[in-house]
Amino acid sequence: MRAVRIEEFGGPEVLVPAEVPDPVAGPGQVLVRVEAAGVNRADALVRAGVYHRAGRPPLIPGAEAAGTVAALGEGVTGFEVGQRVMALDGIDSPGFYAELAAVPATRVTVLPDGVDPIEAATLPVAWLSAWYCLRRLARVAKGDTVVVKAAASGVGTAAVQIAAEAGARVIALAGSAEKAAWAGQFGAAEVVDTSRHADEAEVEEVLRLTGGRGAEVVLDTVGGRAFGRSLRETAHGGRVVSLANVALEPSTVDTRDFYPKNLAILGFQLTNLQIHGWDPRPDLRELAERVAAGAYRVPVETVLPLSEARAAHERLESRENRGKIVLTVGG
Structure with a gap:
């Protein structure tokens, strides 16, 4: 072959x-x-x-x-x-x-x-990852605010749609004005160009868009230094889901950024989840059926x-x- x-x-x-x-x-x-x-x-x-x-x-x-x-x-x-x-x-x-x-x-x-x-x-990698992180781990619900990082990526565009369909208000972060505008086509309420709001300015913009409160859920698809910012962008009692380190750099965090807010930090890795017994077929089947029904693009x-x-x-x-x-x- x-x-x-x-x-x-x-x-x-x-x-x-x-x-x-x-x-x-x-x-x-x-x-x-x-x-x-x-x-x-x-x-x-x-x-x-x-x-x-x-x-x-x-x-x-x-x-x-x-x-x-x-x-x-x-x-x-x-x-x-x-x-x-x-x-x-x-x-x-x-x-x-x-x-x-x-x-x-x-x-x-x-x-x-x-x-x-x-x-x-x-569907089986990027979409299934976004689905599991938001639906099973973070349990996104109507009325939540969800920050999606790298929102123009495969995982990102899936996550924006999955969160929006669940009734969440989505803030999509992307690395250029063009990517941010594109991600906004999939149901994001707000878009942030992180080339203009880099590092701490990104945190300040997310806090501004949430009235200083932060988001109930932050989906961190970047890792590295971005993970520390994700902690600061999350509201009291919120959830940060980490599923990648495409930055290929260490994540240095200050524990004071999460324990006073009673945050939940949730990790996801598709392969290891399967190794430890998760059967992906029910989730993948449900996801594909929703695509077939026109719920997602x-x-x-x-x-x-x-x-x-x-x-x-x-x-x-x-x-x-x-x-x-x-x-x-x-x-």
Whole structure:
């Protein structure tokens, strides 16, 4: 089969098209014929060799996909060959930058009608992460104020919509005027250009927009120094959800920024959640059904063929993309 493989860690240039043996569905696995694969920040970290579970080359990256069932391994029930599915990698199987992938059945979900494969390929990582953080961890409710950082990213645009649909007032933070305006199209009540409100000015702007009180929920998708600001932007009794450190820098905090306010600091990491027993299928199914019903828009900015995985990673790492990047695999 055709695949894109990492032969050595490095920049986008190490993503090499290759012909590799077809995988076989083992016991408990579903063989997925991939039609589209989402491109995520974690893929770039795996490629660079700095992801916490990157393994050793050669590696096939890709943590999410949509396609059809090609074969079923021993003991697998609930699926039919030819059925449209979404799949989530993340623990022990090869990635989805390939025509075929053998995936544990516990990470494969039937795709409802009304969601095309390109949209579906973006749901299992960024959208599911935003959904779990806001709906399950932070328990966002009507009337809450929610700050979403990096709101023009894949997770960010999902989070703005999920929070707004729950009845929250959303303050979207993004790194340029253009990105802030774009994020505002998805239901944010207020947008903040963090290139104009950097560091402490960001905190002051959030506090101004909340009447000095702070937000009930801050979704920190940035990490590093931004995490300390997130604590100061949260209201008494609020929740800060941390799900990334794309800043790739330490987070130094002053405990006086959170314990006097009785804050809850909640961590989320998709892979480790699965390792410790979480079944993603019910949440992913509910999320996909809401997309099919038109509750959310799934913005896909760039669609490229599998052979152009290098260009997809270059676009991702430029930080200029708005919405998701997807590789098409079938055909």
